[in-house]
Amino acid sequence: MKNKIRELRKQRGLTQEELAEIIGISRQAINAIEKEKFDPSLPTAFKMAKLFKTSIENLFLHD
């Protein structure tokens, strides 16, 4: 699934490691999500949407 995680993370000046720590998953998971190799769970998607102050629909774009 396409997403805007990398773009929003960079806008906030966060590293993958920092985002991983805030969300509570591994850096590898953040990297895999950004590369669109792995879709996060619903709780993780909600945490990300809350952090970036946006909606899940805006954060994740269905192909």
Added chain:
Amino acid sequence: MNEIKNVKQLLKKKTKYLAIWASAWVGTLAFLSFGVNNLWESLTLTKIGLLINFALGIVLIVANKNLFNLYDELQRKIHLESMALTLGLTVIVGISYEVSFDFGVIHSEPEGEYLIMFTCFSYGVSMLFNSLRYR
């Protein structure tokens, strides 16, 4: 942030526990095999040894489950995919080998140890492959 650090520390701790219990299980199994062949002839001692080894095996399984529960969603996916691949490969290769032996295609009799070694090997390779896939 503190919660994440705690999870990381807990992961290290649980991994260490898993290593300790795995070593204890393998160690008692090796000692038991050595003991039965070289140290004692008593069936009671062998039974006690087997019970201890079995109990350690149960603790090892619980330690592995506890560690698995600490993994994040990607790590769980990697492990689950590896387990699925290993289970499929073990069943298919094991049955193919057995049938090939029965039909006289293979002359080396199937041994349980081969299957265990194959399971460990395929799990290791699957883990490596899946970890690289999600890098």
